[in-house]
Amino acid sequence: MKIGLIGAGAIGQYLLKYINGKHHEKMEITSVLVRDFDKYANLQKEYRVKLYTDIDEFIDSEIDIIVEAANVSVAVDLLPKIIKRKEVMLISVGALANQETLKLVGQSDNRTLHLPSGAIGGLDLIQNAKGLGNLDSVSLTTRKPALSLIDELPDKEMIVFEGPASEAIDKYPKNMNVSIVLSLAGLGMEHTKVTLIADPNVDKNIHTIHATGNFGEMELTVKNVPLLENPKTSSLAALSVFSTLERLAEKVKIG
Structure with a gap:
């Protein structure tokens, strides 16, 4: 499964480390959308990804699913566009507090929005x-x-x-x-x-x-124990994103 990543903050780099850095056998991050190319240029060599600053070029790249790992404002801006063309996993679920965004997602044809459980269970x-x-x-x-x-x-x-x-x-x-x-x-x-x-x-x-x-x-x-890379993010939130991606890549699904 080829993954496109929006954002390269704490959770984004956590995913790069444990998917590409550990050479995961069933999934790979191939494209990363960032605002500042120069700031994250080192990721291309370190994790064998291609960086994009243009949203359309990013969506058109060879990816099966987009993982949003930026922030709520970016998610509100981009979600209506990307959900029309790709499967999406949304980490900044605060975007769905916006009723217009929630309505647009519901109207998307044949595209699924995946929400990891984040810092909770049950x-x-x-x-x-x-x-x-x-x-x-x-x-x-x-x-x-x-x-x-x-x-x-x-x-x-x-x-x-x-x-x-x-x-x-x-x-x-x-x-x-x-x-x-x-x-x-x-x-x-x-x-x-x-x-x-x-x-x-x-x-x-x-x-x-x-x-x-x-x-x-x-x-x-x-x-919740804080994520080592960013104390403002819970470790379980990052784990839930990784685990949800693994389940999408598996043939046997539980639940």
């Missing part, structure tokens, strides 16, 4: 329960180091937001990507309850998902 169970209307409630409690959310360190944990995912995404666009994926897998942005906590006693992001329905009840907590 999405397979939630999708299974949702399938026959057996899902009653879904909530997400996210606990983050206090100073990543507020300016002054509080004496104790502080709830900075409580409400539907749609409002959480609007108020905290850089902190609530996981709520978008969870909402799309489950009951939607209006019916997914989100609680965001600034906690002076934690040093990592902690996500707890609670879901109920006819199937029973689920509670899952994930404590």
Whole structure:
């Protein structure tokens, strides 16, 4: 499987390292779209890729799927165009908080938008329960180091937001990507309850998902270790992208 990569930041270079750098037998990154050619020119020799700065030339290159690993604004700008011509994996899922973008994606013919699970888990169970209307409630409690959310360190944990995912995404666009994926897998942005906590006693992001329905009840907590290359990105988020690509390349698929 030949992959086109948009962006060469922390996750982009993680993928280059573990796919091309380790000579993966079933997939290869062949094309990389960047804004600054000179800044990333060394990637061509190090990872045997071709760099592009023109979006049309990039899309027309010999690739089977495009992985967006840039940022939300780039994703909002480019997604409507690239989804018309290629399969896409979207990492900056915050782009889907934009209803127009979500609508355009839904109108794309015969192209699939793949969303990795990112920094959380349990999405397979939630999708299974949702399938026959057996899902009653879904909530997400996210606990983050206090100073990543507020300016002054509080004496104790502080709830900075409580409400539907749609409002959480609007108020905290850089902190609530996981709520978008969870909402799309489950009951939607209006019916997914989100609680965001600034906690002076934690040093990592902690996500707890609670879901109920006819199937029973689920509670899952994930404590994310930061990615070594970029502490602002969770290691699990990068792993989920790599794992999703591997599953696409496999003949036997689970779930």
